[in-house]
Amino acid sequence: MKNLATITEIAQKLQISASTVSRALHDHHSIGLRTKMRVRQLAGELNYEPNQAAIRFQQRRTATIGVILPELSESFFSAAFSAIEDSSFNCNYSIFLGQSHDSEVKEKQIVEAMKARRVDGLIVSIAKNTTNYDHFEMLKKYDIPVVFFDRIPNISDIHYVNCNMESGTLKAMNFLLKSGHRIIGMINGPENLFASQQRMEGYIKAMKSHPLKFDPSLVLSSDLTKEGTEKAMGQLLSLKRKITALIAFNDYVALDAIQFARERNIRINEDITFVSYSNMPMSYHTACPPVASLEQFPYQQGEKATEILMELLNKKESESPIVSYKKITLESHLAFHKSRLITTV
Amino acid sequence: MKNLATITEIAQKLQISASTVSRALHDHHSIGLRTKMRVRQLAGELNYEPNQAAIRFQQRRTATIGVILPELSESFFSAAFSAIEDSSFNCNYSIFLGQSHDSEVKEKQIVEAMKARRVDGLIVSIAKNTTNYDHFEMLKKYDIPVVFFDRIPNISDIHYVNCNMESGTLKAMNFLLKSGHRIIGMINGPENLFASQQRMEGYIKAMKSHPLKFDPSLVLSSDLTKEGTEKAMGQLLSLKRKITALIAFNDYVALDAIQFARERNIRINEDITFVSYSNMPMSYHTACPPVASLEQFPYQQGEKATEILMELLNKKESESPIVSYKKITLESHLAFHKSRLITTV
DNA sequence: CTGTTAGCGCGTTCAA
DNA sequence: TTGAACGCGCTAACAG
Numbered sequence: 001m002k003n004l005a006t007i008t009e010i011a012q013k014l015q016i017s018a019s020t021v022s023r024a025l026h027d028h029h030s031i032g033l034r035t036k037m038r039v040r041q042l043a044g045e046l047n048y049e050p051n052q053a054a055i056r057f058q059q060r061r062t063a064t065i066g067v068i069l070p071e072l073s074e075s076f077f078s079a080a081f082s083a084i085e086d087s088s089f090n091c092n093y094s095i096f097l098g099q100s101h102d103s104e105v106k107e108k109q110i111v112e113a114m115k116a117r118r119v120d121g122l123i124v125s126i127a128k129n130t131t132n133y134d135h136f137e138m139l140k141k142y143d144i145p146v147v148f149f150d151r152i153p154n155i156s157d158i159h160y161v162n163c164n165m166e167s168g169t170l171k172a173m174n175f176l177l178k179s180g181h182r183i184i185g186m187i188n189g190p191e192n193l194f195a196s197q198q199r200m201e202g203y204i205k206a207m208k209s210h211p212l213k214f215d216p217s218l219v220l221s222s223d224l225t226k227e228g229t230e231k232a233m234g235q236l237l238s239l240k241r242k243i244t245a246l247i248a249f250n251d252y253v254a255l256d257a258i259q260f261a262r263e264r265n266i267r268i269n270e271d272i273t274f275v276s277y278s279n280m281p282m283s284y285h286t287a288c289p290p291v292a293s294l295e296q297f298p299y300q301q302g303e304k305a306t307e308i309l310m311e312l313l314n315k316k317e318s319e320s321p322i323v324s325y326k327k328i329t330l331e332s333h334l335a336f337h338k339s340r341l342i343t344t345v
Numbered sequence: 346m347k348n349l350a351t352i353t354e355i356a357q358k359l360q361i362s363a364s365t366v367s368r369a370l371h372d373h374h375s376i377g378l379r380t381k382m383r384v385r386q387l388a389g390e391l392n393y394e395p396n397q398a399a400i401r402f403q404q405r406r407t408a409t410i411g412v413i414l415p416e417l418s419e420s421f422f423s424a425a426f427s428a429i430e431d432s433s434f435n436c437n438y439s440i441f442l443g444q445s446h447d448s449e450v451k452e453k454q455i456v457e458a459m460k461a462r463r464v465d466g467l468i469v470s471i472a473k474n475t476t477n478y479d480h481f482e483m484l485k486k487y488d489i490p491v492v493f494f495d496r497i498p499n500i501s502d503i504h505y506v507n508c509n510m511e512s513g514t515l516k517a518m519n520f521l522l523k524s525g526h527r528i529i530g531m532i533n534g535p536e537n538l539f540a541s542q543q544r545m546e547g548y549i550k551a552m553k554s555h556p557l558k559f560d561p562s563l564v565l566s567s568d569l570t571k572e573g574t575e576k577a578m579g580q581l582l583s584l585k586r587k588i589t590a591l592i593a594f595n596d597y598v599a600l601d602a603i604q605f606a607r608e609r610n611i612r613i614n615e616d617i618t619f620v621s622y623s624n625m626p627m628s629y630h631t632a633c634p635p636v637a638s639l640e641q642f643p644y645q646q647g648e649k650a651t652e653i654l655m656e657l658l659n660k661k662e663s664e665s666p667i668v669s670y671k672k673i674t675l676e677s678h679l680a681f682h683k684s685r686l687i688t689t690v
Numbered sequence: 691c692t693g694t695t696a697g698c699g700c701g702t703t704c705a706a
Numbered sequence: 707t708t709g710a711a712c713g714c715g716c717t718a719a720c721a722g
């Protein structure tokens with residue numbers, strides 16, 4: 001059984017030609033019912049399965065998409081991946097997955113590897129420090145479409161899916177402002193991320209529209225490491241203007257900031273109210289979760305990204321030139337942790 | 346640039362044969378230095394890259410391994426995957442990843458898809474309810490080696506890497522017994538999992554060797570859902586013999602059990618001391634983590650599994666028959682959460 | 691309705 | 707040191 005049956009083998013045994021067998025198996029209209037039956041019968045007996053390697057080689061497509069993510073251990077990304085996996089499974093696409101671990105160098109290596117593998121298309125959430133996009137631009141020459149999601153480059157000629165972090169931040173800010181907070185700190189992410197820029201804009205707009213003065217010293221940025229967050233938090237706490245609320249780049253940053261604050265005997269969500277992004281499920285079990293977190297719909301983002309990519313791949317087949325870039329932006333929404341049964345502190 | 350350069354193209358431009366080009370690029374000894382240089386020069390100019398689809402088709406190998414896991418959102422599995430990814434990247438293998446989401450049906454589908462894709466080998470951690478292993482057995486006929494890790498079937502003719510959960514449980518039990526606990530409950534996992542059976546054995550051995558009577562009513566099993574765990578926990582709490590310690594199948598089960606207990610005003614790690622398995626990093630931020638958790642070394646398991654698979658794939662090439670099954674068992678070790686700075690309750 | 695032929699890109703004999 | 711020929715398994719254009 002080691003040597004799998006081939007179309008030629010079936011053809012020989014049946015004393016017909018390989019192409020007839022091929023057509024029979026594909027239910028081609030011009031094949032006689034009798035022949036079809038015979039072919040299928042034998043194919044079944046021999047346990048025939050098409051050699052996809054041969055087909056893909058011949059068709060010049062791999063029916064494979066590459067997915068590049070920063071970190072699977074972050075629940076946002078594992079959820080997004082699940083969506084991509086499910087969607088592409090339905091379309092009979094397989095997935096090559098690579099983690100950049102937030103390194104631009106690794107990201108480039110993965111892109112190279114995927115290009116060499118001739119993936120049909122790519123779905124990407126960029127590393128936190130990626131500032132140069134040549135490795136993606138280069139793919140255009142090879143006709144490999146790229147769809148970005150969530151962590152998207154701040155350039156215009158790309159396809160993407162993301163969440164509107166500006167309006168999201170506005171929602172978070174309005175909630176805090178309505179609760180009476182006036183001195184609101186922010187630990188933002190790396191400045192090159194579009195999502196960071198949007199958070200900043202949202203922050204500024206909220207302050208100005210209230211209207212309050214925008215104090216730039218209240219907005220710091222973390223490199224998303226524990227140390228980076230602690231440094232930012234330390235700086236914020238040492239300001240003369242004492243913050244009564246803090247917006248953190250995401251739930252992981254919030255966790256680090258909260259722990260840092262607790263170690264300094266700050267009462268979480270009393271002395272300082274915390275709000276963050278990404279609404280990870282684990283927050284439910286966490287000692288002191290932020291009061292609220294902006295839901296960013298990882299599953300939906302993954303689904304949409306796959307959808308767009310599939311569209312692009314179909315267009316490619318029909319040879320019509322790509323006219324425009326697909327851009328989808330979801331509205332995030334503020335999720336409160338009221339469901340928590342356990343109150344701590 | 347859409348049409349990539351081929352070996353034939355280079356050959357034509359250089360007025361030599363394709364095979365010469367092929368050999369030149371492979372640094373074959375029998376090619377003249379001059380020809381080699383010319384070929385490489387032009388290959389560089391044309392941005393030639395070998396068409397891996399063609400090569401793999403011709404070599405009858407895909408240089409791809411399939412990885413099947415229950416859930417990427419569990420940190421144990423995302424860590425293990427990272428290891429597999431890193432290791433196989435170094436060996437120039439790509440990875441098809443599929444999540445079973447703990448469904449036996451989905452698992453079978455993925456195996457089918459991977460077989461159709463002709464992966465060279467498979468690394469698998471089985472779904473919690475998988476009791477029938479035919480879909481893996483069947484792969485032997487196709488000469489596709491499978492290496493299991495962590496969640497392994499309880500059958501003998503397989504390759505695997507796992508942690509010794511019997512001795513691990515012994516360690517956990519001895520810790521509890523030394524601390525004075527006599528009535529120790531256990532919420533185990535599904536009984537078909539070998540790891541569950543090992544936990545049970547460890548539990549019994551610890552009790553008997555102490556010596557104490559083994560009370561079967563103290564050991565329940567959860568289907569690993571929140572509801573399943575709560576049901577088990579409810580049953581344990583309603584026993585006449587009141588437990589003072591509990592061993593949970595893993596940190597997620599522990600989280601659910603702990604929350605259930607808190608809702609009933611049980612003081613965690615005072616009224617009941619919790620110990621669990623898998624030592625997930627997030628426990629650090631958790632409201633009431635178990636006192637200790639057995640480290641199961643996901644990264645090492647992933648590494649070892651890949652190593653074994655690579656060995657098998659090399660052997661396959663050299664046509665020597667597989668004589669024995671590779672089995673690696675790591676010793677787990679009890680990790681205490683003393684590093685936690687935050688004490689709750 | 692079916693067979694013949696050709697070719698996808700590459701590596702690998704065998705011959706020169 | 708090089709070239710010609712072949713085949714991997716399949717599909718598709720062309721020819722009956």
